């Protein structure tokens with residue numbers, strides 16, 4: 001059987017110190033996973049048994065150094081700096097103590113959100129998908145394999161916009177830790193090689209505008225730079 005339309009390749013994250021890329025299958029995001037950000041949303045913390053899980057389309061990936069066109073239908077575009085975990089091996093119903101064996105590596109990401117659409121969706125009890133689904137909604141920096149960076153459990157996470165500090169925290173503050181997140185995701189559906197997970201943001205996301213330059217950093221992992229057009 002042949003394809004009726006041209007077949008596209010999966011988007012890829014360049015791997016640090018390598019000429020390889022990491023093909024992206026699915027993008028998960030975990031919400032309200034830092035207590036200080038959960039408090040400022042007014043939505044409360046992620047509950048004890050189930051984290052807030054959303055999906056973004058894989059083709060919303062934007063690689064390091066990319067330019068994000070200001071998206072349609074919004075007047076409030078927020079970047080959320082987050083640690084990104086890349087899954088390198090399939091797994092189902094994983095125990096937390098086995099989950100880290102399925103991690104390929106780590107990167108810095110910006111979970112870009114049309115915040116005004118998010119609030120409209122909440123007010124109307126609609127799903128949030130549209131607020132996180134647009135071209136360039138998922139910038140991710142160079143991917144750093146576990147062989148290079150290990151499994152970072154602490155480290156400063158910070159976002160600067162035009163050289164001004166906007167968000168600052170530590171990945172040690174994650175409520176759902178990397179292993180817990182992967183185990184939980186794998187209880188709903190098998191995790192697959194190529195899946196990536198945005199693990200949540202600390203307090204302080206603030207709207208960006210065309211012309212802004214965003215610089216993210218996580219100690220022990222790496223950096224991410226994009227600009228808004």
Ligand code: MN
Nearest residue numbers: 080111200201
């Ligand atoms: Mn987020």
